[in-house]
Amino acid sequence: xxxxxxxxxxxxxxxxxxxxxxxxxxxxxxxxxxxxxxxxxxxxxxxxxxxxxxxxxxxxxxxxxxxxxxxxxxxxxxxxxx
Numbered sequence: 001x002x003x004x005x006x007x008x009x010x011x012x013x014x015x016x017x018x019x020x021x022x023x024x025x026x027x028x029x030x031x032x033x034x035x036x037x038x039x040x041x042x043x044x045x046x047x048x049x050x051x052x053x054x055x056x057x058x059x060x061x062x063x064x065x066x067x068x069x070x071x072x073x074x075x076x077x078x079x080x081x082x
Contacts, residue, residue, distance in 0.1 A: 019027065 022030075
C-alpha cells in the first residue's frame with residue numbers, strides 16, 4: 001500500500017501525466033516560485049519576531065505600568081486616618 005491506498009505505480013503514472021501536460025520547464029518554474037514564496041515567508045516571520053523582541057523592554061515585567069487606585073487609597077488611609 002502507498003499513500004491512502006494509492007500504490008507506487010499509480011503515483012508514477014500520475015507523475016508522468018503531469019509532466020506530459022505541463023512540461024518539465026513549467027514544473028521547474030512552479031517549483032522555484034513555490035520555494036521563493038516559502039523562503040520570503042520565513043524571512044518575514046523572522047523579521048516580525050525580531051521587531052517584537054525589540055519592542056519588549058527587559059525587566060519591564062517587574063515594574064508597574066501605572067499607579068493603581070490601591071496605592072492612592074492606602075496613602076490616604078495611612079496619612080489622614082490612623
